[in-house]
Amino acid sequence: MTEVPFRPREKLVEKQQYFQHIHKHTYLKGPMDKITSVTIPLALAAASLYMIGRGIYNMSHGIGKKE
Template sequence: MSETEVPFRPREKLLEKQKHFQSIHKHTYLKGPMDKITSVAIPIALAASSLYLIGRGIYNMSHGIGKKE
């Protein structure tokens, strides 16, 4: 059984994509079209929400809000 495996993409498309990505002079984690969302927006949103929650917790502790009796 000497079947050759069918590639996922044609070789021409692959070479075209390689040339495209090699011509971009950005950081490697920002080269794709959706990479700004996953590499920049999500970490900023997580950091902002965690800073907000930490600040709210410190405020509540310093004013005695939300204590259990």
């Protein structure tokens, strides 16, 4: 009993050659990998820095204290 492959062999060979001959880091090889590896972490870092800065500003000026 043989199992049918998920993809045709030609398509698999084409993808393998694409990933073997590209000269980038392994985590940036796919077409959408820049979004997940670069953009999302930068957005999270920027948001956290903004919130930290806002918190320090509010503490130093006494804004938002509970009575």
